[in-house]
Amino acid sequence: MxxxxxxxxxxxxxxxxxxxxxxxxxxxxxxxxxxxxxxxxxxxxxGDTRVTRIACGEGPEYSAFVRRSHEIWRALEAELGVELLTQNGMLVISGKGERALSHGIDAFLAATVDAARQAGVEYTLLDTAAMRARFPAFRFSDGDEGYLDRVSGFVRxxxxxxxxxxxxxxxxxxxxxxxxxxxxxxxxxxxxxxxxxxxxxxxxxxxxxxxxxxxxxxxxxxxxFKITRQVLYWFRARDAAAHARFSPDRFPVYIWQVPAPQVIYGFPATGGIDEGVKIASEQYELETTPETVDRTASKQEIREMYETYVGPFLPGLSPVCIKSKICLYTWVDxxxxxxxxxxxxxxxxxxxxxxxxxxxxxxxxxxxxxxxxxxxxxxxxxxxxxxxxxxx
Ligand SMILES: Cc1cc2nc3c(=O)[nH]c(=O)nc-3n(C[C@H](O)[C@H](O)[C@H](O)COP(=O)(O)OP(=O)(O)OC[C@H]3O[C@@H](n4cnc5c(N)ncnc54)[C@H](O)[C@@H]3O)c2cc1C
Structure with missing residues (x-):
């Protein structure tokens, strides 16, 4: 026994x-x-990084868990001398006309503002001109607006x-x-x-x-539960100057309700130009299982990702996809x-x-x-x- x-x-x-x-x-x-x-x-x-944010557009009930997680990770960092959490800020972007849903939520920016208020997170609302001035790596459309806070970031x-x-x-x-x-x-x-x-x-x-x-x-x-296939992409910046605009001190994590079918989100560069800049979208249609999922992003997927979601919004990134990874969501309504x-x-x-x-x-x-x-x-x-x- x-x-x-x-x-x-x-x-x-x-x-x-x-x-x-x-x-x-x-x-x-x-x-x-x-x-x-x-x-x-x-x-x-x-896939190297995950967005972390205390103001959760998915609902204010989540803030306590992420806040506690930050405390635990900071304590682990101090104990073990590792770097788990980078709080370089987050920009949530939306704008006029029909926009992609984020985690199934239409008014994700407004929901994030609401969650920030309830959680006591300091934030700034930015208009298009202010965002253009502060974050030149993004190509905003007239009328885009943003939520910015400094406690969000990414975790390893x-x-x-x-x-x-x-x-x-x-x-x-x-x-x-x-x-x-x-x-x-x-x-x-x-x-x-x-x-x-x-x-x-x-x-x-x-x-x-x-x-x-x-x-x-x-x-x-x-x-x-519904298991869905998600693809993570790392695109190479066009040159060293463009890559520098993606450094964590100049470029926040972001969630962008773009005027296209899927939301995009991404991260600053966490390495040199040859390691690329990570970006992803989300899909909820294609259900799969860990055993049957296709674990390779096709050339067509990579091309469509660049043409629809990368090139139009992050012009400093080139079509060269350095790597991609397949990951699985376990989705609940x-x-x-x-x-x-x-x-x-x-x-x-x-x-x-x-x-x-x-x-x-x-x-x-x-x-x-x-x-x-x-x-x-x-x-x-x-x-x-x-x-x-x-x-x-
Ligand atoms: C593409 C993608 C992007 C994401 N982005 C973010 C983000 O930016 N921010 C954020 O907060 N969250 C994000 N998430 C969500 C987050 O990553 C998940 O919530 C989290 O990783 C789920 O962890 P888990 O422990 O449930 O699953 P897993 O980490 O997958 O762990 C499950 C474990 O169970 C083991 N296992 C399964 N079956 C058996 C068995 N029969 N016997 C023994 N072992 C078994 C597996 O081997 C595995 O190690 C993202 C997820 C994906 C896929």
Whole structure:
């Protein structure tokens, strides 16, 4: 009979690595299992950078998690001498006429302003002339307007996972990588987790399986989630002078509701000219699975991305795509997160904070998951429940 763990964590990506570390630092006996060896490029947490913003247009209820995440990352940086978070500011841009939705939200700029007010974030509203004067790397249209704050920026997802797993291990967590969970079930006050290598018992189970989650759930719960293919691109600047205009001290992260079908967002350059400048759009139509997804961006996709979304708005970038990566969203209607106990098994916690905006909250959510699993007091998360109709 294998030992009984306090908590087993299924999936050690953004959320699972944060939870495993938070559990280990509380002295819990932790078992973490991952089918790959995180950080890796098969799920939702790769591609060098993630936008972080305290004013979340998706809803003011998210601000507390990102704020707590910033505190946790700053403490980790001080402890380990690593650089996880860069707060170089964010510009949210919209304008006249029909604009692309951001995470399904039409008035994303107004929603961001509202969230900033509620969270007490200082911000400035800029008209087109002010944006042109301050940010020459963008090509704005007459009538474009912007929201700018200085507390947003970007965070390094792979490094966050790496250091959280390292700290978890140092604090005694048992982490099994390249081991796949095939099933789990709750019986007699314990959860048993079966993998391709063995069976383990734990008092609580956190399921943080990212885009693999629907495969592990009953069909009526799996239906809540939609897995979509997303492409990240790195385009080369036209020359050294253009590249310099993308440096983090001159160029913020941005979310731009452009007059085209899809929103665009992007980052400053985090390396030299040959490392490119990262930009992406979002699509919600093409559903997929981690097993069947096409993991290569086609030449046509790259050309269309440049012609529709890069060249017209960021003229300093050339059509040379240095690299691209495929990543997966686990989408819930309303850009919602699901963080809830399994409707029928109270010792199993399901954590799917994605919908394309989860990473910035991951350190805070890891802490929350540890609190839930260990029966500690925690923040109200009733808004992240499975749809009540599923429970009935
Ligand atoms: C293209 C893209 C851009 C994004 N941009 C942003 C952004 O700018 N800002 C932001 O805040 N968020 C962003 N997000 C969202 C954010 O990255 C996700 O919310 C977050 O990465 C989700 O983490 P996760 O832990 O749920 O999943 P993952 O990190 O994918 O982890 C799931 C883990 O579970 C493991 N696993 C799965 N099944 C099994 C099994 N059966 N047995 C064992 N292990 C298993 C996997 O191997 C994996 O390691 C973006 C996401 C994508 C895809």
């Amino acid at each position: 294998s030992p009984t763990y306090d908590v087993a964590v299924l999936g050690l990506g953004a959320m699972g690595s944060a939870a495993a570390w938070q559990l280990a630092r509380r002295g819990a006996r932790v078992l973490g299992i991952d089918r790959h060896a995180p950080p890796h490029e098969f799920g939702s947490t790769h 997802p792979e490094l966050c996972i790496e250091v959280q797993l390292r700290r978890a291990r140092e604090l005694g967590a048992e982490l099994h990588v390249n081991e796949t969970v095939t099933s789990f079930r709750q019986k007699d006050g314990l959860v048993s987790v079966t993998t391709d290598k063995g069976t383990y018992q734990a008092k609580q189970l956190i399921v943080s399986a990212g885009p693999w989650l629907p495969q592990l759930l009953e069909p009526e719960l799996a239906r809540t 309303g850009a919602r997160f699901i963080i809830d106990r399994h409707p029928e098994h109270d010792r199993i916690i399901i954590a799917s904070p994605c919908s394309g905006h989860g990473f910035k909250h991951s350190a805070g959510i890891g802490e929350l998951l540890a609190q839930m699993a260990l029966g500690e007091t925690h923040r109200d998360i009733s808004m992240f429940r499975f749809d009540t109709r599923i429970r009935a």
